[in-house]
Amino acid sequence: MNKLLKQTEFYIAVVIIILSIVITIFNPRFLTAENLFDLLKSFSVIGIMAVGVLFVLILGGSPDVSFTAIAQVVEYVVVIMTLKWGGNIILAFLIAAALGTLMGSFNGFLVHYFRVPTVIITIATLNIYYGLLYVFSKGQVIFVVHPMFRDFANIKIGSFINQNNVAYGFTLMPLIWILVLFLGWYILKYTSVGRNIYAVGGNEVAAERVGINVFRTKLFAFSFIGLLSGIAAIVHAAIVQSAIPNIIVGQELNVIAAVFLGGASVFGGGGSVIGTFLGIMLFAIMNNGLTLLKISTYWFNVFVGAVIVISITISAIQKIRQEKSRIKIHIEEKAEDRV
Amino acid sequence: MKKNIPNLSLYVILIIIVVVMSILNPSRFPTISNFRSMAYQLPLLAFLSMGMMITMLSGGINLGIVATANFTGIITALTLRALSGGNPTEASALVILISMVMGVIAALGAGTLSGILTGYLRVPDMLATLGTMTLLNGVNIVLTKGYTITGFPKSLITIGNGLLFGIPIPFFIFLIFTFILTIILNKTVFGYSLYMLGSNFTAAKFSNIDTRSIILREFLLSSLFAAVTAFIMMGQLNSVKANYAESYLLVAILACFLGGVDPAGGFGKVSGMIVSVVILQVISSGVNLLRMDPFFIRAMWGFIIIAVIAINYFNEKSKTRIKMVSSN
Numbered sequence: 144m145n146k147l148l149k150q151t152e153f154y155i156a157v158v159i160i161i162l163s164i165v166i167t168i169f170n171p172r173f174l175t176a177e178n179l180f181d182l183l184k185s186f187s188v189i190g191i192m193a194v195g196v197l198f199v200l201i202l203g204g205s206p207d208v209s210f211t212a213i214a215q216v217v218e219y220v221v222v223i224m225t226l227k228w229g230g231n232i233i234l235a236f237l238i239a240a241a242l243g244t245l246m247g248s249f250n251g252f253l254v255h256y257f258r259v260p261t262v263i264i265t266i267a268t269l270n271i272y273y274g275l276l277y278v279f280s281k282g283q284v285i286f287v288v289h290p291m292f293r294d295f296a297n298i299k300i301g302s303f304i305n306q307n308n309v310a311y312g313f314t315l316m317p318l319i320w321i322l323v324l325f326l327g328w329y330i331l332k333y334t335s336v337g338r339n340i341y342a343v344g345g346n347e348v349a350a351e352r353v354g355i356n357v358f359r360t361k362l363f364a365f366s367f368i369g370l371l372s373g374i375a376a377i378v379h380a381a382i383v384q385s386a387i388p389n390i391i392v393g394q395e396l397n398v399i400a401a402v403f404l405g406g407a408s409v410f411g412g413g414g415s416v417i418g419t420f421l422g423i424m425l426f427a428i429m430n431n432g433l434t435l436l437k438i439s440t441y442w443f444n445v446f447v448g449a450v451i452v453i454s455i456t457i458s459a460i461q462k463i464r465q466e467k468s469r470i471k472i473h474i475e476e477k478a479e480d481r482v
Numbered sequence: 483m484k485k486n487i488p489n490l491s492l493y494v495i496l497i498i499i500v501v502v503m504s505i506l507n508p509s510r511f512p513t514i515s516n517f518r519s520m521a522y523q524l525p526l527l528a529f530l531s532m533g534m535m536i537t538m539l540s541g542g543i544n545l546g547i548v549a550t551a552n553f554t555g556i557i558t559a560l561t562l563r564a565l566s567g568g569n570p571t572e573a574s575a576l577v578i579l580i581s582m583v584m585g586v587i588a589a590l591g592a593g594t595l596s597g598i599l600t601g602y603l604r605v606p607d608m609l610a611t612l613g614t615m616t617l618l619n620g621v622n623i624v625l626t627k628g629y630t631i632t633g634f635p636k637s638l639i640t641i642g643n644g645l646l647f648g649i650p651i652p653f654f655i656f657l658i659f660t661f662i663l664t665i666i667l668n669k670t671v672f673g674y675s676l677y678m679l680g681s682n683f684t685a686a687k688f689s690n691i692d693t694r695s696i697i698l699r700e701f702l703l704s705s706l707f708a709a710v711t712a713f714i715m716m717g718q719l720n721s722v723k724a725n726y727a728e729s730y731l732l733v734a735i736l737a738c739f740l741g742g743v744d745p746a747g748g749f750g751k752v753s754g755m756i757v758s759v760v761i762l763q764v765i766s767s768g769v770n771l772l773r774m775d776p777f778f779i780r781a782m783w784g785f786i787i788i789a790v791i792a793i794n795y796f797n798e799k800s801k802t803r804i805k806m807v808s809s810n
Contacts, residue, residue, distance in 0.1 A: 206608075208732065253788065257795045260745050266732045267787040274781030281775075393728070396545070400612050409606035441623045448617025452599070455613055459603035 151406035151458070155421040158450075159428060166432040173435050177305050183317035184382065186427040188214075188391075189398050190320045190420070191375040194327040195247075195368030196402045197419045201331075201344045202364045204411035205261035210372045211395045212272040213246045215388065218376035219280055222386040225289040232295045232377075239373035246272060247369015251362040273392050285386040296381040316378050323371060328416040336363050345412030400451055401426050425450065489742050489754040491793060496761050503768035510771045521649060524763045525656040525714055528756065530730050531737040532663055533707030535755050536700055538738050539667070540679040541747025542600060542607035544701065547708050548731045549618035550592045554712035555722035556622055558585030559631045562638075573635045582638075586709045592618055593705030594698070601697030622724035632721040642717020652714045659710065664752045666703070676700060680747025729780075736787055737762060761786070 166173045192210050199207040217239045225235055246268075253264045299312030331337040339360040342350040351357050380386060405422025407414030429446050433439075504512045530547055537544040559570075561581040566573035573581075592614060599610035644651040667673040675696045678686040687693050716722060735745075741758035743750030765786065766779045 204608075253791075257791050259791050263735070263739050263745060264788070264791070266736055267784040267791075269732065269784070270780040271784035271788075274777045274779070274784060277777030278775045278781060282777075396612060396615070400616060403609055403612065409608055441627060442620065444616055444620025445624055446620070448613060448615075448620050451609075451613035452595070452617055455599065455605045455609055456603060459599070459605045463604070 152415065152418045152421055154454070154457075155405065155418065155425055159421060159425055162425075162428055162432065166428070166435060170435040173432070175305070176303065177311045178431070178435075180311060180313055180317070182427050182431045183320065184314055186423055186430075187316045187320040188375045188379045188382065189394060189401070190423045191323050191371050191378060192368075193398050193402050193419050193423050194323050194416060195371035196398055197327070197405075197407055197414050197416065198331075198340060198364040198367050199261060200399075200402060200407040200411070201340050201414045202361060202411060203261060203344055203347070204407075204409045206395075206399045207250065207261055207265045207365070207368055208395045208399070209250060209265035209269040209272060210247075210368050211392045211398075212269045212276070213243050213369055213372040214376040214379065215391045216246065216272050216276045217242045217373045218380050218391070219276060219285075219386050219388055221377065222285055222288050222292075222380055225291065226285070226287075229289065230291070232291045235291065236374060236377050239377045240370050241373070243369040243371070243373025243376070244366045245369065247372065248362055248366040250369070251365025254365065255358050255361045269392075269395075276388055280388050282388055284388070288380060288384050288386065292377075292381045292384055296384065316382060319374065319378055323374070324416055324420055327419075330367075331416060336360060340364055341412055343411075344408075397426070397447075398423075400447070404451060404454060489751070489757060491790075491797070492741065492754060492757045492761065495790070496757055496764065499761060499764050499768070503764060503771075507768070507771050511768055516767060516771065518648070518650065520763050520767050521653040522718075523767070524759065525650075525652040526711060526718070526727065527730060527733060527737060527762065528656050528759045529659065529707050529711040529714065530727070530734040531741075531755055531759055532659065532752070533704040533711070534734040535738045535741075535743050535750060535752070536663075536667075536676070536704045536707070537607065537611075538680075538735075538743050538745060539676045539747060539750055540697065540700055541683070541745075542697070542700070543611060543735070543745075544596065544704050545608065545611040545731065546592060546596055546615035546618055547704065547734065548727050549615045549622065550589050550705050550708035551712040551715065552622050552722065552724060552726055553592055553618050554585040554589045554709045555716050555726075556625050556631070556724070557588040558582055558712065558716065559634070559722045560625065561585070562634065563631070571633050571635055575637070578635055578638055582713065585712060586706070589705040589709035589712070590702055592708075593701040593703075596705075597698035597701035600701065601694040619724065626722070626724050628724065630721045630723045634716060634720060638713070639717040639720060642714040643720075644717075652718075655710065655714065659707070660752060660756060663707075667752060672696065672699060677748055680744070681749070733762070733783065736783065740787060740790055 163173065172178055192214065195210060196207065199205075220242060221235050221239050224230075224238065250261075250265055250268055253259075253268070254261050257264070296314065296316070298315050300315075300318070302310055302312045304310050329337075331340065336359075339350065339355045340363070342353075342355055343357055343360050347357060350360075376391075379391060383390070401422040402414070402419050403409070403422075404425065405414070405418035405420070407418065426447060429450070430440070430443055433443055433446070510516060530551070533547045534544055558581045561584040562570045562573055562577065565577045565580060595617075596611050596614045599605045599613070600607050603610075640651065641655070642652055646654060667676065675686065675691045678689070678691060679693060679696060683693065711727075712722075715726060719726065737759045738750065738755055739745060740761070741750065741755030743755055762783060765782055769779045769782060770776065
């Protein structure tokens with residue numbers, strides 16, 4: 144089982160390397176630090192949310208689709224709050240995390256209490272969160288945000304100058320993504336709640352019998368995706384420096400696709416943070432590559448779709464072959480018995 | 483023991499909502515023009531939900547259904563444009579027919595892809611159709627370059643927009659297809675096989691059901707319903723675009739679930755699903771007539787779903803309690 148998971152990640156890594164080589168051959172600008180910083184920055188929002196998506200997928204394979212709505216609500220609310228009362232960016236992050244955790248835990252409570260598939264409950268809450276946001280915001284776009292978001296976005300670690308004499312550097316947004324990746328990896332690998340998430344995803348009844356508190360485990364995973372959505376919301380506000388009520392919602396299935404591509408199991412109990420990161424990176428590099436190769440971004444979805452279809456076909460054929468060879472061995476053993 | 487009427491709670495909810503809406507808005511809600519407009523809007527979600535239901539019965543899901551509908555519409559529109567020499571509004575009947583056939587073929591092609599992936603390669607439905615959905619969305623955007631294609635012949639628009647005896651034509655199409663689907667699911671070997679696949683896949687396999695071909699056919703049928711959606715949508719909007727009706731995808735899943743279709747497969751009736759689509763439509767029209775925010779409708783849908791889930795949950799709970807008491 145573990146070997147198979149490692150394989151998925153290995154294949155994605157190979158595809159990413161090949162893709163990077165191809166893109167670099169056609170446009171060497173791909174492998175510059177400036178481009179890679181940009182790439183990491185622009186995918187940090189969905190990258191952060193994807194870690195949360197992974198947690199819920201491990202829990203049972205049924206995806207949470209409401210996380211974009213949570214991020215959307217949090218972004219709008221925090222942008223308005225900071226405009227009204229000021230404050231600082233750390234406070235903004237804390238409020239966002241608290242709001243997100245609250246909405247996420249509401250999902251977790253409903254999912255566990257009513258024992259309904261995650262996807263059904265979260266479609267309902269997606270509509271509630273997003274619908275209410277639109278009712279209260281009347282769809283108004285906030286073009287001017289509090290300057291703290293701009294200041295935060297402009298903080299750079301290290302400062303470099305490219306050949307056109309434009310300064311660039313490593314911003315804090317991708318750094319937050321990297322921290323979240325480490326946090327997710329650590330929780331899943333080294334904490335009891337992380338191991339419990341795998342156990343509940345693998346077999347809920349068995350997990351309950353060995354004394355795992357299933358409710359608390361689920362509540363943790365759903366609160367965690369809410370928390371990360373809240374953090375992603377502030378990162379998003381810092382990047383776009385406006386609050387548009389419909390800009391994040393609608394991407395949920397793309398993020399889920401990337402996490403599945405990264406090896407998360409549809410039956411629950413399987414998936415890793417590294418795989419999720421690679422899945423998102425594959426999307427990011429494809430997107431970036433199209434721009435660098437001057438191919439219209441209209442083709443982005445075609446490539447992503449093709450990669451998904453081809454990769455699931457290959458892994459399905461592999462699985463069928465493995466099963467066939469297993470049956471063959473079984474039959475041969477039986478034949479020997481008879482002799 | 484009294485005989486249970488299936489989905490009784492749904493009928494009760496429907497009646498309550500109709501009564502409440504009529505009381506809240508007596509001058510506009512219980513009128514012929516309102517019922518006509520509901521009959522006009524209802525088929526779109528109904529067809530998508532029917533297509534979704536077919537796959538959910540076998541324990542699967544078809545996330546590519548809206549993308550398939552848009553794909554059908556776009557292929558039809560592009561064929562129409564190519565064959566009519568740049569004047570699609572004046573196209574001849576034969577050209578219209580060929581275009582629609584091309585659209586249906588496109589839908590069936592999409593269905594074949596999902597069907598082979600899930601049926602023959604045993605890829606889980608959610609993954610396979612997520613892939614087809616992304617691929618089709620991409621193809622749709624590339625084909626239209628993100629623009630809207632408008633201008634169709636009158637006869638094509640009539641399918642989605644016309645009136646017959648004062649009743650919208652799409653409503654007639656909806657009735658006919660509801661009848662056909664009920665027959666397929668309840669009276670054919672294919673229908674029985676779908677339910678069996680959903681309730682116990684291994685058992686179905688060992689009772690000599692060709693699971694692979696059933697799944698392939700299930701996706702073909704599902705895509706066919708997407709194609710019908712496309713033709714109605716073309717008439718109602720007089721245009722095609724890569725991302726029309728995207729928000730309906732999740733609503734279609736909800737409508738099925740609300741109507742008693744088990745997401746794990748094996749259970750669900752067409753009548754229940756249709757009632758739940760009607761409920762969603764009544765809420766949406768009723769709230770709309772009250773001049774409330776259309777997004778309030780979305781929030782309402784969400785609340786109603788959770789309410790229904792809660793009611794079902796407590797019903798089940800009390801039923802098991804009664805059983806336990808009576809068995810003692």
